[in-house]
Amino acid sequence: MEAGAIDPRTIRLVGGDVALDFVNTIDEGVDVLATAAGFAVWADRVGLPSPARRVPLSEVHAARAVLDAVLRPLATGGAPRPADLRALRELERAALAGATLVPGGWRFGDPLAAIVHAATELIARGRLDRLKACANHDHPCDWLFLDDSRNGTRRWCSMEGCGTEVKIRRLTARRRAAGRGVS
Numbered sequence: 001m002e003a004g005a006i007d008p009r010t011i012r013l014v015g016g017d018v019a020l021d022f023v024n025t026i027d028e029g030v031d032v033l034a035t036a037a038g039f040a041v042w043a044d045r046v047g048l049p050s051p052a053r054r055v056p057l058s059e060v061h062a063a064r065a066v067l068d069a070v071l072r073p074l075a076t077g078g079a080p081r082p083a084d085l086r087a088l089r090e091l092e093r094a095a096l097a098g099a100t101l102v103p104g105g106w107r108f109g110d111p112l113a114a115i116v117h118a119a120t121e122l123i124a125r126g127r128l129d130r131l132k133a134c135a136n137h138d139h140p141c142d143w144l145f146l147d148d149s150r151n152g153t154r155r156w157c158s159m160e161g162c163g164t165e166v167k168i169r170r171l172t173a174r175r176r177a178a179g180r181g182v183s
């Protein structure tokens with residue numbers, strides 16, 4: 001992999017929800033939120049509020065682990081553990097404590113609080129039947145996404161990325177099986 005090929009500026013945003021894009025900030029073992037500056041760049045890119053405080057990296061990583069622990073089972077046909085749901089509820093309580101209620105919703109002065117709230121909204125009111133994990137298991141890609149296709153048949157985090165990868169692999173396998181093409 002080229003150095004710097006994946007960073008907070010270039011990582012694909014395909015989750016369909018900021019909470020899922022946040023969980024998807026590790027790609028091929030590269031954590032694009034490995035630094036506080038990286039988190040600030042990513043948060044700005046996805047349109048989150050500029051932090052009123054410097055968000056400690058340990059809080060970012062802890063929140064991401066909680067969101068992953070709750071959302072991944074929901075995406076793969078399981079159920080989150082009660083302890084993980086409680087942990088998310090605690091994060092949400094802290095997030096709302098620092099938020100302002102305005103007509104139309106909450107205003108957050110803290111990007112991490114906004115992400116936590118997005119996750120609880122997704123769990124409480126989102127279309128969980130459309131919450132999926134990428135079916136590209138060879139790469140392997142374990143990104144989460146909301147399937148926004150009309151028939152609910154989307155299987156990959158993105159058609160340009162994993163979808164194309166899987167199709168090329170199948171085509172190559174078929175050609176090999178047919179005894180032509182790849183030698």
Ligand SMILES: [Zn+2]
Pocket residue numbers: 134135136141142143156157158161162
């Ligand atoms: Zn994928």
